[in-house]
Amino acid sequence: MNIQISNNTDTPIYEQLKNEIIRAIMTSEVQPGEALMSMRALAKELKISIITTKRAYQDLEQEGYVYSVVGKGTFVSEQNANIQRERVLLEIEKNIEELLKTAHQIDLSAEELIDMIHVIEEDKK
Secondary structure (H helix, E strand, O other), rough: OOOOOOOOOOOOHHHHHHHHHHHHHHHOOOOOOEEEOOHHHHHHHHHOOOHHHHHHHHHHHHHHEEEEEEEOEEEEEOHHHHHHHHHHHHHHHHHHHHHHHHHOOOOOOOOHHHHHHHHHHHOOO
């Protein structure tokens, strides 16, 4: 699993880690039933605190993306991928609603927002 963590963002590391694992699940980079790296091994590989990996894994478990088996590890849930995708889409919709609300406060049009998205997307490439 290819996890990218950045220190140059306001997003907490545990949240970045959680989002990267969700991305890996949604893109089938990791399959249902597949074991994730141990919290300790992942923390060591990413050079982050084990507390950070524990927080991300706990959040993922609470949200139903993974489950833990004592003494065996953490595994990707067998849930229907469509249900998980719907959760992510709902979160995106909430973020878009908040974005639109903020944009309307300064009379920014939807076209201007779309242009901004394209510029940001190009910068990320």
